[in-house]
Amino acid sequence: MKVLFFDCFSGISGDMVLGAFIDLGIDPAYLDAELKKLNLSGFRIEAEQTMKKGISGTRCHVILEADRHHHRHFNDIKEIIENSTLSDEVKKTALAIFMRVAVAEGKVHNVSVERVHFHEVGALDSIVDIVGAAICYHALKPDLVYGSKINVGSGWVRCAHGLLPVPAPATAEILCNSNFEMYSKAIDGESATPTGVAILAELATYSPTTPSFIPEKTGYGFGGKDFGVLNALRIIQGRKSEANTIMVVETNVDDMTGEMAGYVLEVLLQNGALDAFYTPVYMKKNRPGIHLTVLCSEARLPLIEEIILKETSTIGIRKYPVERTCMHRHFKKIATPLGEVTIKISQQGDITRATPEYEDVKKIAQESGKSLWEVLEMVEKLK
Numbered sequence: 224m225k226v227l228f229f230d231c232f233s234g235i236s237g238d239m240v241l242g243a244f245i246d247l248g249i250d251p252a253y254l255d256a257e258l259k260k261l262n263l264s265g266f267r268i269e270a271e272q273t274m275k276k277g278i279s280g281t282r283c284h285v286i287l288e289a290d291r292h293h294h295r296h297f298n299d300i301k302e303i304i305e306n307s308t309l310s311d312e313v314k315k316t317a318l319a320i321f322m323r324v325a326v327a328e329g330k331v332h333n334v335s336v337e338r339v340h341f342h343e344v345g346a347l348d349s350i351v352d353i354v355g356a357a358i359c360y361h362a363l364k365p366d367l368v369y370g371s372k373i374n375v376g377s378g379w380v381r382c383a384h385g386l387l388p389v390p391a392p393a394t395a396e397i398l399c400n401s402n403f404e405m406y407s408k409a410i411d412g413e414s415a416t417p418t419g420v421a422i423l424a425e426l427a428t429y430s431p432t433t434p435s436f437i438p439e440k441t442g443y444g445f446g447g448k449d450f451g452v453l454n455a456l457r458i459i460q461g462r463k464s465e466a467n468t469i470m471v472v473e474t475n476v477d478d479m480t481g482e483m484a485g486y487v488l489e490v491l492l493q494n495g496a497l498d499a500f501y502t503p504v505y506m507k508k509n510r511p512g513i514h515l516t517v518l519c520s521e522a523r524l525p526l527i528e529e530i531i532l533k534e535t536s537t538i539g540i541r542k543y544p545v546e547r548t549c550m551h552r553h554f555k556k557i558a559t560p561l562g563e564v565t566i567k568i569s570q571q572g573d574i575t576r577a578t579p580e581y582e583d584v585k586k587i588a589q590e591s592g593k594s595l596w597e598v599l600e601m602v603e604k605l606k
């Protein structure tokens with residue numbers, strides 16, 4: 224499994240994210256070509272490979288010509304992204320990042336999401352940063368993305384509203400809607416911006432300690448300000464074996480119909496759940512209910528949670544990782560007088576088990592008119 228770890232020791236901003244992705248190997252020409260799909264003129268990307276504090280990294284500049292539509296509303300940005308020829312997955316991710324910014328700005332300025340009036344955050348460079356981050360993320364196709372706690376800086380920052388405290392209100396609000404931890408150390412100024420934390424909160428899962436994986440390469444994306452300490456976002460790319468940790472996801476419901484319950488299991492299994500099943504339970508007020516258990520990989524967890532929240536009546540989910548022991552499995556095909564049957568061979572130490580695949584046996588039974596028992600006995604002698 225491919226892992227990315229966003230190490231935010233000096234915060235995070237949109238251009239730091241692009242710089243780190245490019246430093247990690249994303250071709251700036253590819254990024255530029257994809258960004259052209261936005262059908263917006265008046266910008267270009269410049270990636271400069273440079274040194275800061277003796278460390279080699281990339282400073283990404285979004286060079287703007289005059290942006291005549293400097294003040295955009297959320298709906299304008301939505302329209303630009305939806306009408307572009309970017310892939311659906313890039314559009315979805317970019318819109319979700321923008322939504323985080325819009326919700327935060329709406330809360331801070333007490334206006335609805337639609338009426339949020341983007342100034343700096345709606346300018347072309349934010350569109351480029353956010354859509355660019357979504358392009359790089361989908362180009363790398365990570366299975367797991369983690370983010371560290373965020374060094375937000377300290378003091379004050381000057382922006383369209385005047386002098387604001389650090390973290391800026393929008394940044395703080397985006398963080399309130401995530402479970403990322405913030406802190407401030409060794410930086411006088413704003414090191415984490417609304418765009419940066421929105422990208423992080425959307426793409427990454429918070430990891431309070433350095434996650435466990437095998438690192439393979441690093442990318443440093445430099446920020447523009449000089450804080451005295453290394454002003455960079457570091458993305459560490461690596462791998463982790465999928466082997467033995469899976470997630471158990473659970474919820475209890477007492478207000479769903481049997482039809483809905485059946486449908487949910489189908490959707491979960493179609494979307495990569497390793498298993499999904501119900502256990503009957505008695506809940507509060509003596510109500511008969513169902514306990515849903517889903518087993519899935521860590522990579523599938525966000526999708527599985529989304530399905531449970533969307534398709535069941537629950538308003539909460541429990542989840543925890545578990546270790547599993549799996550016998551090593553391989554398959555072989557054997558020929559029988561009635562057709563081919565796949566045999567699953569499971570091994571662990573000196574334990575070996577060979578089991579015919581049920582669907583093959585069922586097909587032969589149905590086509591030959593023999594009972595399942597007869598077919599199984601025949602296969603047993605041949606396997």
Ligand SMILES: O=C([S-])c1cc(C(=O)S)c[n+]([C@@H]2O[C@H](COP(=O)(O)O)[C@@H](O)[C@H]2O)c1
Binds near residue numbers: 236331342413
């Ligand atoms: O544009 C707006 S409304 C804006 C709001 C806020 C609030 O905290 S409210 C802060 N800022 C500042 O703009 C710059 C640019 O941010 P990016 O995310 O676009 O890089 C930054 O200093 C923000 O704190 C803008």
Ligand code: NI
Binds near residue numbers: 331332384393
């Ligand atoms: Ni604002």
